[in-house]
Amino acid sequence: MSTDTNDSEDGSGHCKTPDSDGEVAEEIAIVAFGRKMDTAEEIVEGIGDSYESIDVLEYHTDVFEEYWGEYDCFVGLMASGIAMRKTAGLLEDKWDDPAIVVIDEELTWAIPITGGHHGANQVAKDLAKLGAIPAMTTASEAAGKQGVEARAKAMDLHVVNGDSTVATNLAVLDDELGPVARLDGPKAVLVGDDVTVLKRNKDDGVVIGTGSVSGAKKETFLEAWETALEGTEYDREDVEFVATATRKEDEDGLLEAADELGLGVVAFDRETLLAHEGPTPSKSKELIGWPGVSEASAIAGGREQELVLEKLSYEDEVTVAIGR
Structure with a gap:
């Protein structure tokens, strides 16, 4: 997603x-x-x-x-x-x-x-x-697609306006729903009957921001995430979802690891990550124009948009940062 x-x-x-x-x-x-x-x-x-x-x-x-x-x-x-x-x-x-x-x-x-x-x-x-x-x-x-309720569960969110899901799940079937968008307030928002509003379940949950080399294995992601969480006061139950970059959203190892833990994966585009760049310098910005994925995605995904743990590199294959 x-x-x-x-x-x-x-x-x-x-x-x-x-x-x-x-x-x-x-x-x-x-x-x-x-x-x-x-x-x-x-x-x-x-x-x-x-x-x-x-x-x-x-x-x-x-x-x-x-x-x-x-x-x-x-x-x-x-x-x-x-x-x-x-x-x-x-x-x-x-x-x-x-x-x-x-x-x-x-x-x-x-x-x-x-x-x-x-x-x-x-x-x-x-x-x-x-x-x-x-x-x-x-x-x-039945169509092998993820409805909005399933997305909400995977991201540890809940549906505020249940009647909207008839329209939005039809859009899922037609591949027309598009990405879940985050709106930061304070704001007043007027939505139609075909807009599903999702709200976080936790007041103090965290987001695992992660990047990787291509082909990193599921086990490496799991071990990296566990190691990172051990460096904080949080544990697996506090994690709302895994955040990454759109260029990494199809990594099999990442998706398999998130699925094993019952977590959703949210992928941010380059512009969003650039707007939420973390403190640790990254060579990827010079080489391909992307900031360090783990810190930027952890910041972008967190409720307070701040880091709990700066980038940790695991086995030179997976990077992890924790945001809230």
Whole structure:
């Protein structure tokens, strides 16, 4: 994902409340018949570490109604028809309703049936760790593209105006959305119904700014980022996203490393990076007209646009700076 800016706009996936950020599910309930409790516990063991809490509820006729609103996502260990009939009358608003996924007893298929962009797709993907095939039917995922809710989760942001995502996700499908733009205030902004507004989840999160030589491996990025964070008071949970330059946004190692950590990658253009140049001199500016990527992207991406850690070079392959 690239980000373009001008003097007042510069370019830029996790909070718990399902009615604000779209993509997140943190509190899960597995609903299972008594004879399937062993399978339910297998699911807990397999994906439990990925969630704040995961409970097992024994199925009875009113179980969904009884616990409606207490969980971000229900995983029905049952036929999809049962889950659909028992929850259809409870559904009111996709931004407030819990997500629902069904999975068969053999753990073959994980099927989001409601709330795909609001936690169900996320849970279905996690159930793939147990061998299940995520059967996702939301248009952006079916087309292999990243919808705006998924972008928000990856960048640790949340969607402010949920109704806008119908238009913006259609633009994603048509390759017309363009980059996510950052607007610095204080400002008053008038937007249309087809503009999705994203807001940071953290008040004190940090951004990993990173550059590299071509072909750097995933492991090198991961080790470099870990080493850099160890030089600060922050850790992985404080990272909002990884920032880099548009000329580095297709580096496989970088993308694979960010994906392994569940982080989004925001790519800044040359003009933005020049406007946020860091203190460490860089030969690349003399050679190709780009400032040092790690510091400039960390500054550009940070809420306060300041460095926590200046450029660190790792194995002469990856450079890292931390911004906030």
